[in-house]
Amino acid sequence: MKFKTKHIKHLYKKVFLVLFCISVSSCTEQYVFQSNTFESILVVQANITNELKTQEIKITRSYRLEEYGPPTEEGVNVYVTEDGSKSYEFEFEKATGLYVSKAPFQAVPEKSYQLHFTTKEGKSYSSSIETLTPVNEINVEPKIETIDGEKGVQIRVTSFDPSAKSLFYRYEYDETYKIVAPDWKPNKLIVAPFTTNGFPDFIVVPREEETRVCFTTKKSDNLILVNTTDLSEDRIDLPIRFIGIAEPILNERYSIIVRQYVQNLESYTYYSTLKKLSTSESIFSQVQPGFNYGNLKSDDNADEKIVGYFEVSSVSSKRIFFNFRDIFVADPYPPYYIPCVPEELQNCWDAGPGCRGPKILSIVKAPKTAGAYYGRFDDIFVFVPSPCGDCTSFSSNIRPLFWID
Incomplete structure (x- = not known):
């Protein structure tokens, strides 16, 4: 299962647009954007889970407004330590642009994990020490609903933690549909x-x-975050994907896999801030939150900026399949x-x-x-x-x- 990077990449780009605007002396006058004040900043996307698999980490750099995408940072020595002693080494995979663990491993309860990496220039970085979050299983069901007068199928995610220890959640999904010419x-x-x-x-x-x-196959491209701190129970009932009855992707057979990541307060706060920065109605608004610091730092220069978060989270996933007639018994097929x-x-x-x-x-x-x-x-x-x-x-x-x- 590949690490999901598409939606994070777009979010980071928007964040840098915000930061760029802040660096301009005035955002109330017309300004022709040029990357004169561009700052090359490391961007790290790392999520170690409780799945036994080859874990993946993405390390790139910020890129100019006129550039298409982030350049991959190659030649980095990457490893994750467990309880400060055992080490899991990563190697660069050219085909995907990811750093992949040399051997499969999983995060386990009551052990601590820390990310370390050194660039080819010899600069050293590390994360805060993180532990695995509680495991909370999910269920995924399709249900007929009508939204704004449109009939369709709503994919709903439910979960319940009776111990009320989970509280903070991040979701993503991949949908796959069959096409017959x-x-x-x-x-x-x-x-x-x-x-x-x-x-x-x-x-x-x-x-x-x-x-x-x-x-x-298409992947979710936005951050889906939920917390239950204001609820009487740690219970989730989330409508995650609505598909109108006339959508041709329902014509044959449809499948979706939903993943629920249980976060801690710090990682949830980081991603919430990232989402707010990226979904602001205008990057030129009066809200100027500054740099969104995560849990990564330079070991050599305390003032150096670095974007990203090293997350150790439990993940629960569920895949479902259904045909059009499984949901809509008498309705006409979509065009x-x-x-x-x-x-x-x-x-x-x-x-x-x-x-x-x-x-x-x-x-x-x-x-x-x-x-x-x-x-x-x-x-x-x-x-x-x-x-x-x-x-x-x-x-x-x-x-x-x-x-x-």
């Missing part, structure tokens, strides 16, 4: 190795790869992603208005998004929009290992 055909059109009357011709051949059934209207093209090369040989050639030679072969009637070829006949034009034909039909 409605106008898929077992054959495709290719350019023939010969010509007819000096013009290109075409032949129909069997498809060599799966293009009918695909799977798309497909796009209208699937066939187009007939005559295979000839004369200058007349009915000849479409050049267009057929452009479709066959173009990427998959140009169109999908649907059938043939004498010298007429029929095409449909690519998603209608070839799901790989917008999704993946790789079946997830966890998928159950």
